[in-house]
Amino acid sequence: MHPDNPASEHAFSAAARDLVAPPEERFRILVEAVEDYAIVMLDRDGCIASWNTGAQKIKGYSAREIMGRHFSIFYPPDDVAARKPERELETATRIGRVEDEGWRVRKDGSMFWANAVITAVYETRDGKRELCGFAKVTRDMTERKRLRELEVASQHMNEFLATLAHELRNPLAPVRNALSVMMLEPFASPTVKQCRDMIDRQITHLTRLVDDLLDVGRVTTGKIVLRLEPVDMKDVMIRAIEMMRPHLDMREQAIDVSYPKTRIMVNGDLARLVQIAQNLLSNASKFSEPKTRIGMSLHQEGNLATLRVTDSGCGVEPDALDSIFDLFMQADNQLERKEGGLGVGLTLCRWLAEMHGGAVTVASAGRGQGATFTLRLPRIAATSKDAEPDGAAPVAAEPGGNDDRNMLHILIVDDNRDSADSMAMLMTLKGHRVRVAYSGLQALEMASAERVDVALIDIAMPGADGFAVLRQLKAIPATKEVLYAAMTGFGQASDMERSLQGGFDAHLTKPVPLALIDSLLQRAIERRGGGEAH
Numbered sequence: 001m002h003p004d005n006p007a008s009e010h011a012f013s014a015a016a017r018d019l020v021a022p023p024e025e026r027f028r029i030l031v032e033a034v035e036d037y038a039i040v041m042l043d044r045d046g047c048i049a050s051w052n053t054g055a056q057k058i059k060g061y062s063a064r065e066i067m068g069r070h071f072s073i074f075y076p077p078d079d080v081a082a083r084k085p086e087r088e089l090e091t092a093t094r095i096g097r098v099e100d101e102g103w104r105v106r107k108d109g110s111m112f113w114a115n116a117v118i119t120a121v122y123e124t125r126d127g128k129r130e131l132c133g134f135a136k137v138t139r140d141m142t143e144r145k146r147l148r149e150l151e152v153a154s155q156h157m158n159e160f161l162a163t164l165a166h167e168l169r170n171p172l173a174p175v176r177n178a179l180s181v182m183m184l185e186p187f188a189s190p191t192v193k194q195c196r197d198m199i200d201r202q203i204t205h206l207t208r209l210v211d212d213l214l215d216v217g218r219v220t221t222g223k224i225v226l227r228l229e230p231v232d233m234k235d236v237m238i239r240a241i242e243m244m245r246p247h248l249d250m251r252e253q254a255i256d257v258s259y260p261k262t263r264i265m266v267n268g269d270l271a272r273l274v275q276i277a278q279n280l281l282s283n284a285s286k287f288s289e290p291k292t293r294i295g296m297s298l299h300q301e302g303n304l305a306t307l308r309v310t311d312s313g314c315g316v317e318p319d320a321l322d323s324i325f326d327l328f329m330q331a332d333n334q335l336e337r338k339e340g341g342l343g344v345g346l347t348l349c350r351w352l353a354e355m356h357g358g359a360v361t362v363a364s365a366g367r368g369q370g371a372t373f374t375l376r377l378p379r380i381a382a383t384s385k386d387a388e389p390d391g392a393a394p395v396a397a398e399p400g401g402n403d404d405r406n407m408l409h410i411l412i413v414d415d416n417r418d419s420a421d422s423m424a425m426l427m428t429l430k431g432h433r434v435r436v437a438y439s440g441l442q443a444l445e446m447a448s449a450e451r452v453d454v455a456l457i458d459i460a461m462p463g464a465d466g467f468a469v470l471r472q473l474k475a476i477p478a479t480k481e482v483l484y485a486a487m488t489g490f491g492q493a494s495d496m497e498r499s500l501q502g503g504f505d506a507h508l509t510k511p512v513p514l515a516l517i518d519s520l521l522q523r524a525i526e527r528r529g530g531g532e533a534h
Contacts, residue, residue, distance in 0.1 A: 032053060033052075033053060035057055036054055038055035038057075038058045038059060038138040039054060039135070039137050040055050041134070042089075042134040042135075043132075043133045046070050046086070047069065048071055058106075058112070058140050059104075059107060059138075065107075071085060076103055076104075079102070092119060096120055097117060097118065098118050099116070101141065113140070113141045113144075113145040114138050114140060115138070116138045118135070119137075121133050169491070169509065172203065172210075173416070173422075173423075176510075176511030177422030180514045181422065182196045183200075201246060204246070207511060212345060212348060224272075224355070227271075229268075229269075230265050230266075230382075231268045231269075231270050232263050232265055232382075233265070233273075233307060234263065236274050236277050237296060237307070239277075240278040241281070241296070243274070243278050247285060251290045252291045253292055254293050255294050255295075256294070257296050258295070258298070259298035260298065260299070260300065263382040264298060264305045265380050265382045266305050266380060267356075269356070275352065276348075276352050276353060279346065279348060279349050281309055283345060284310070287311065287313040289313065294310065297310075301376070303378060304358075304378065304379055305378075305379040306376050307375040308373070308374050309373045313370055315366055315367050315370055316362060316364035316366075318364075321363075321364065324362055325349070325350040325362075357378050358375065358378065359375075360373060360376075361373070406525055407431055408432045408521060408524055408528075409454075410427050410452075410455075411436075411447060411454070411456070412424055412436045412437070412456045413456065413457040413461075414438070415438055416458065417438060419458075419510070420436045420437075420438060432521070435450065439461070439463065439464075440461065441463075441464075443457075443473065444469075447473050447479055452482050453481075453483065453524050454485070456485050456508070457469055457470060457473075458486075458488055459486055459499070460490070466486060467503075470504065471503070481527065481528065483527055484504050485505060486499040487508045487510065487512065488510060491510075496509075506520055506523075
């Protein structure tokens, strides 16, 4: 405070006067200065006797306009007709206070959600305690109410998405199984092959959309748990490119890949990092013309591992660079460009990158100038333990090529007949002996009468669910060495954990990719031959 400044000197003098004022006066000054709460005194009839700054801010009336008026002016007509203001005063008089939340009316007629506490105020006169009025404190809770409603709506939406994903996966399963059967058909005509490949691409795309929707719900509710381990970013690039290869080939797009000879390691969840890289590649492919080239490069920048995906596509307008990662947003919404997608891929990239302690950014010179998406992650030092594993993955047997040693006895338990029958057809073409049960009772009868090496059991079945069927099957002595797999449309991490804790050896989420089926069957063959440790 400058001594030559008259305004500062006046403010100092006012503050000094406030400090030496009587306690009652200091309290009045304090109450009048509060802006976040409407603090009002009412007389015994409910008429307004005092008005502070917060009351004027929240309710819109000045003290001159409102003093002496009944406080029911702030209540909606229905509440006034029901005598709610009077009943609140009666309750406060009887028990000392009353608290309520509800809609209130401002001077301009707009509504706000209020939390109001009315406390009876008494004074002693001639040795008697008499009611002299009421203290009313009101808070504007509109924003908090909106946030609560959003949280509830978000929870309901996530529950809906989980149910939707399950319901979508069930019909996808027999389609995927039937498609796998068509893939094994050696004498398909060129037209059939073309249609088969088209169905394969669209089923893969639809499955990915379902997974993206589920992942959005998992991230927003904190249900994604990263399985961290040292990861070579080169492996992330290779796997992402492999997963995108069918889509890139369809659009006749090529990828220019660049990475250093030295390993660049991060502490991350391999599956989620591949998901980020795949989404970035998918975005580059989607918004680039066919027969163009996409760049994918890996660099070391100080303590950071940097992955860049560059395209020469439609680009991003400067004013969309910040919003392009927002949920359900697509930077290019022009009618002439009808690319598929829900606008959640880039949002997931950003969220998953941040969960790894990194970030995803975008740079573009504008419309038609292409874009570069950059993933940066904290780098860790490579160790000798990060060496490439030796040996190759087991190769699945060719259809019809199974000899008796590799033929498995498979029991499929699913009340969805299309799903069960299509999976049975696929397993039969792979040279295995298959039995199908459409209920838990049928499964028990078949397992009691015939040998079983692998049991694929649906979880959500009427009557006895998959867990009940599993317990009953395991009670049969002859099924001791059976490999049990849950085969269901529920695919969240909690669902997988529940399956494994419930006694299943594996959890397969519908529609089940052919590679996972081959891996499961190979595992069963190794178990039967004593190759799997127990």
